[in-house]
Amino acid sequence: MIRTNNISFSYTEYGKDEDLAPGDLELVLAAREIALNAYAPYSNFRVGAAIRLKSGIIIKGANVENAAFPSGICAERSALSNSVSNHPDDIPVEIAVAAMTDEGITAGFVSPCGSCRQVIAEEETRIGKPIRILLSGRNNTIVLDSISSLLPLQFNKTQLKSNLP
Numbered sequence: 001m002i003r004t005n006n007i008s009f010s011y012t013e014y015g016k017d018e019d020l021a022p023g024d025l026e027l028v029l030a031a032r033e034i035a036l037n038a039y040a041p042y043s044n045f046r047v048g049a050a051i052r053l054k055s056g057i058i059i060k061g062a063n064v065e066n067a068a069f070p071s072g073i074c075a076e077r078s079a080l081s082n083s084v085s086n087h088p089d090d091i092p093v094e095i096a097v098a099a100m101t102d103e104g105i106t107a108g109f110v111s112p113c114g115s116c117r118q119v120i121a122e123e124e125t126r127i128g129k130p131i132r133i134l135l136s137g138r139n140n141t142i143v144l145d146s147i148s149s150l151l152p153l154q155f156n157k158t159q160l161k162s163n164l165p
């Protein structure tokens with residue numbers, strides 16, 4: 001059998017901060033605020049992630065770099081480690097990501113790196129629900145329903161068992 005398959009996804013784009021719903025803007029502002037706490041002396045690229053848990057609590061994280069470059073951690077994983085560690089049963093509903101350089105908030109939105117996509121995907125698997133993703137820049141913010149859009153055909157626990165008869 002030979003078949004060509006197609007994967008597509010939809011996302012909503014908001015042009016200005018004022019176009020966002022108040023709750024979305026609140027989460028984006030939390031991500032921008034925590035980006036100021038980033039330790040990013042090597043890249044000068046400060047990233048912030050804000051996760052809203054089901055209870056309403058907002059957990060924030062920033063990127064923390066290291067002279068041994070691979071030892072650094074991204075904002076998304078920083079925030080997720082915090083939420084899973086401290087609130088294991090209060091599940092993430094949505095995560096906002098924003099970044100800034102020395103010139104201020106990036107013009108375009110910032111997209112999570114591959115490792116962060118994989119970690120957010122694992123969290124969706126752990127909680128059994130999609131996590132809404134808000135990627136924000138000065139000129140636009142995009143909103144996606146799940147990390148699956150950014151990580152199609154993902155590796156997850158089901159494949160660990162895929163060789164069983």
Ligand code: THU
Nearest residue numbers: 043045047063074075111112113
């Ligand atoms: N970074 C994040 O924290 N999140 C992203 O989504 C992209 C990249 C960080 C890693 C590193 O500290 C800096 O940004 C430059 O790559």
